[in-house]
Amino acid sequence: MTETTWQDGVYAALKAAGVRQIGYVPDAGHARLIERAHADNDMAAVVLTTEEEGIALSAGAYLGGQRTALLMQSSGVGNCINMLSLPINCRMPFFTIVTMRGEWGEFNPWQVPMGSATETVLTAAGVHVRRAERADEVVDLVAASARFAFDSCIPVAVLLSQKLIGAKVWVK
Amino acid sequence: MTLDRRAVVAELLRDTAETPGGELLVVTGLGSATYDAGAAGDRPENFYLWGAMGGAAMIGLGLALAQPDRRILVVTGDGEALMGMGALSTIAAKRPPNLSIAVLDNAQFGETGHQSSHTGLGTDLAAVAAGCGWLATTTVTAMADIPALRIRLRHEALFAVIRISPAEVPRFLPIRDGARLTTRFRDALGLPID
Known part of the structure; x- marks a missing residue:
């Protein structure tokens, strides 16, 4: 119940x-937001084949006067790097919420390299990074970070820690 | 494959005011498609990419969703389209009625030394688009068919491959300051400063 509450709060902030x-x-951590987006007639929900598509989508939306959020998992951040030249060169806002893997009770070692590098890589590429660790801070942090991105016209990422999301449970 | 790319793009971008909803909104893929569109006549409704390879079609989608009453045309090359091939699936799943894509296909990476691209080695991008769920696709090989293609691209959600000559044409370098391109594009749409 608590998880549903903060995720609905995040959707309201968007x-x-x-x-x-x-x-x-x-990503399982974004499931509620995705469900809400699809149920909302005033929101275009776009399923992507790879994360960098979302950066280009966001740029096109901004050219046309709309704001976009990209939802992805930390492993997808690695797919985005060159495409980030688009909002940076064009002085456009870009806002993404990243669910973290590979940092808290992770079962799958393949998630660890990109999970460990996510914040460093985003920062190196010119994205302002904020991180939520607790359920009681996440809604305010998303709201403030979205304002930061759209009002200051800059790329901003909010990382939702794996501790907050809850490690994926693997059952053999 | 004798079509001259400059002549093709000049025809596709002729009389852009004669488009349902007003001036045609154009996104060009990096490299020669950008030069071709600039050579056809610079206008604020042209958004030229100089990088972000693979992103042109998805910029078209974001724009098409944000401006449903306007027509959007993405003009790009085979190399740029190949890098963003997943976008053909993403766009088909969304079915925007106001977005068309024209791929100038010379089967080469012209910008980097004319290496053969995948379209010269077996990939048929129109067939890929159809396989992704695009309902209207076409391949054009004759200059005489370009005027009719120009009309279709402004009235349908069409994915078109245009087979062009790989011959080099003179460089034409339009504006490459992304912030300036963005601002003038949004100004042309009458959007407020955010």
Whole structure:
């Protein structure tokens, strides 16, 4: 119940920030937001084949006067790097919420390299990074970070820690 | 494959005001497609990419969703389209009625020394688009068919491959300051400063 509450709060924060398009590569940690986006007639929910598509989607939306959020998992951040030249060169806002893997009770070692590098890589590519660790801070942090991105016209990523999301449970 | 790319793009971008909803909104893929569109006549509704390879079609999608009453045309090359091939699937799943894509296919990476691209080695991008779920696809090989293609690209959600000559044409370098391109594009749409 607690998880549902903060995730609905995050969706409300995106709506309040004026987000009209949500691009996503699915992740269990984003499932509620994706469900809400698809159920919302005033939101275009766009399923992507790879995460960098969401950066280009966001750029096109901005050219047309709309705001976008990209939902992805930390492993997808690695797919995005060159495409980040687009919002940076064009002085466009870019906002993404990244669910973290490979950092808290991770079962799958293949998630660890990109999970460990996510913040460093985003920062190196010119993205401002904020990180939520606790359920009681996440909604405010998303709301403030979305304003930061759209009002200051810069790329911003919010990382949702694996501790917050809950490590994926593997059953043999 | 004798079509001259400059002549093709000049025809596709002729009379852009004669488009349902007003001036055609154009996104060009990096390299020669950008030069071709600039050579056809610079206009604020042209958004030229100089990088972000593989992103042109998805910029078209974001724009098409944000501006449903306007027509969007993505003009790109085979190399750029190949890098963003997944976008053909993403766009088909969304079915925007106001977005068309024209791929100038010379089967080469012209910008980097004319290496053969995948379209010269077996990939048929129109067939890929159809396989992704695009309902209207076409391949054009004759200059005489370009005027009709220009009309279709402004009225349908069409994916078109245009087979062009790989011959080099003179460089034409349009604006490459992304912030300036963005600002003038949004100004042309009458959008407020955010």
